[in-house]
Amino acid sequence: MFAKGATLIQWLEEWVPKSIAVPDDRIGLQLGTLQKEIKNVMITLEVTDAVIDEAIARSVDLIIAHHAIMFRPLKHLQTDTPAGHKYEKLIKHDIAVYISHTNLDIAEGGVNDMMAQALGLQKTRVLAKTGEEELQKLVVFIPKAQEEEVRSAIMRAGAGWIGSYSHCSFNLEGTGTFLPESGTQPFIGEQGKLESVAEVRMETIVPVAIRNQVLAALKKAHPYEEPAYDLYPLKLEGKPLGLGRVGELSETMTLRALNDQVKTAFGLSMSRVVGELDTPVKKVAVLGGMGARYLSSALFAGADVYITGDIDYHTAQDALEAGMTLIDPGHHAEEIMKAPVAAYLEKRLAASKFSSTNVLVSETKTDPFQFV
Incomplete structure (x- = not known):
C-alpha cells in the first residue's frame, strides 16, 4: 500500500510545522503535486541537476529538500536556462519538490539540535529566539x-x-x-x-x-x-523557538581538538578556524547554514566558540576583536538532516502500514566547494 504525498507531508509538518519558519522563507510545495501515490520519496539537502538525475534513475516521485529550488520569484520559465532545465526535467518525470527550511532548523530535534547532538553538547538552549510555542x-x-x-x-x-x-x-x-x-x-x-x-x-x-x-x-x-x-x-509562554543552539561540551578542550571533532561529526576534510588553536573552549554556539548575522547572539550567550557556515572576512575580524573563536564547517554541514528526516518518515510509514512506499537518502554530492 502506497502513501500519498499529502500524507507524508502532513506527518513531516506535525514535526516541523510551517508556522514556525521565519517570515518569507521559501518553504512548502514548490513544484508538482502531492495528490498522488508515492512509491519512492528521496531526502536531500538541495535539488541540483545531479540530484534530479539521481531521482529519475531511482524512480522518485517526491523530493524533500532543505534548501529551496525556487529561492527567488520566477519572472519566466525558459527551459534553455540552468534553472528552467531543472524544472523541465522534474515536470517531465512527474517529480514533486517540497521544501522544509527554517522550520526544520528551528523545530525541536531539527537541524540545529542534530548538529548540537553530533558535537555532544549538553544543557542546550536556543541561540537566537524567533518566537515561542x-x-x-x-x-x-x-x-x-x-x-x-x-x-x-x-x-x-x-x-x-x-x-x-x-x-x-x-x-x-x-x-x-x-x-x-x-x-x-x-x-x-x-x-x-x-x-x-x-x-x-x-x-x-x-x-x-x-x-x-x-x-x-x-x-x-x-x-x-x-x-x-x-x-x-492561553497567554502562557511556551517553549522558546529559534535558530541555533548554545550548549556545553562535557569537558573543556582546545579549539584544535574541537575542530577535529567538528570535521568528524560532519564528514569534513577541511574547515576554517578563527582564533588560536590552543584556546580552551567549553561553551559552544552552533547554527546550521549561514550564521554570521548571529555573531552578536553567540557573544551575548557567552560562547567560547561559534560554529557556523559562510563566515565572511569582516565577521571573522569582529569575532577576533571580541575575543571569540570561530569554526566554519561550511554551509553543507546541514547535510546532517538527511538521515534523521528519512528515519522519521520510515517510522511513520511503518506505524501506518504503508509498506510499499520507500524512503531514500540522496547519495549525490552537492557541496560546490572542494579543497585543493
Missing part, C-alpha cells in the same frame, strides 16, 4: 469508566507537557447529560431518552502545532459518537 488548553469530558484510556491516548499524542513535566492534567468529576436523537447510535443510553452519566472533566495543555494529532487521538480513543471538548487560547 503557542499553547491552548484542551478540556474534554470523558465517561468515568474510560477516563484512563482516553487520557493516555491524549498524552501519547503529545499533550500535557509543562516544562520538563509530562502527563499534566486537572480532573474534576461531575455528571454529563445528553439526549440521543433519531439517527444516533449512542455508546451509552437510548434514542429519545435523557441520559445522565458520571463523567470526568479533564483539562490539559496542547501545543497548537500538534493540536490536530491530539484531537485525532482523542476522537479515536473516546467512546462517544460525538465527544464533547473545548479549546481555549
Whole structure:
C-alpha cells in the first residue's frame, strides 16, 4: 500500500510545522503535486541537476529538500536556462519538490539540535529566539469508566507537557447529560431518552502545532459518537523557538581538538578556524547554514566558540576583536538532516502500514566547494 504525498507531508509538518519558519522563507510545495501515490520519496539537502538525475534513475516521485529550488520569484520559465532545465526535467518525470527550511532548523530535534547532538553538547538552549510555542488548553469530558484510556491516548499524542513535566492534567468529576436523537447510535443510553452519566472533566495543555494529532487521538480513543471538548487560547509562554543552539561540551578542550571533532561529526576534510588553536573552549554556539548575522547572539550567550557556515572576512575580524573563536564547517554541514528526516518518515510509514512506499537518502554530492 502506497502513501500519498499529502500524507507524508502532513506527518513531516506535525514535526516541523510551517508556522514556525521565519517570515518569507521559501518553504512548502514548490513544484508538482502531492495528490498522488508515492512509491519512492528521496531526502536531500538541495535539488541540483545531479540530484534530479539521481531521482529519475531511482524512480522518485517526491523530493524533500532543505534548501529551496525556487529561492527567488520566477519572472519566466525558459527551459534553455540552468534553472528552467531543472524544472523541465522534474515536470517531465512527474517529480514533486517540497521544501522544509527554517522550520526544520528551528523545530525541536531539527537541524540545529542534530548538529548540537553530533558535537555532544549538553544543557542546550536556543541561540537566537524567533518566537515561542503557542499553547491552548484542551478540556474534554470523558465517561468515568474510560477516563484512563482516553487520557493516555491524549498524552501519547503529545499533550500535557509543562516544562520538563509530562502527563499534566486537572480532573474534576461531575455528571454529563445528553439526549440521543433519531439517527444516533449512542455508546451509552437510548434514542429519545435523557441520559445522565458520571463523567470526568479533564483539562490539559496542547501545543497548537500538534493540536490536530491530539484531537485525532482523542476522537479515536473516546467512546462517544460525538465527544464533547473545548479549546481555549492561553497567554502562557511556551517553549522558546529559534535558530541555533548554545550548549556545553562535557569537558573543556582546545579549539584544535574541537575542530577535529567538528570535521568528524560532519564528514569534513577541511574547515576554517578563527582564533588560536590552543584556546580552551567549553561553551559552544552552533547554527546550521549561514550564521554570521548571529555573531552578536553567540557573544551575548557567552560562547567560547561559534560554529557556523559562510563566515565572511569582516565577521571573522569582529569575532577576533571580541575575543571569540570561530569554526566554519561550511554551509553543507546541514547535510546532517538527511538521515534523521528519512528515519522519521520510515517510522511513520511503518506505524501506518504503508509498506510499499520507500524512503531514500540522496547519495549525490552537492557541496560546490572542494579543497585543493
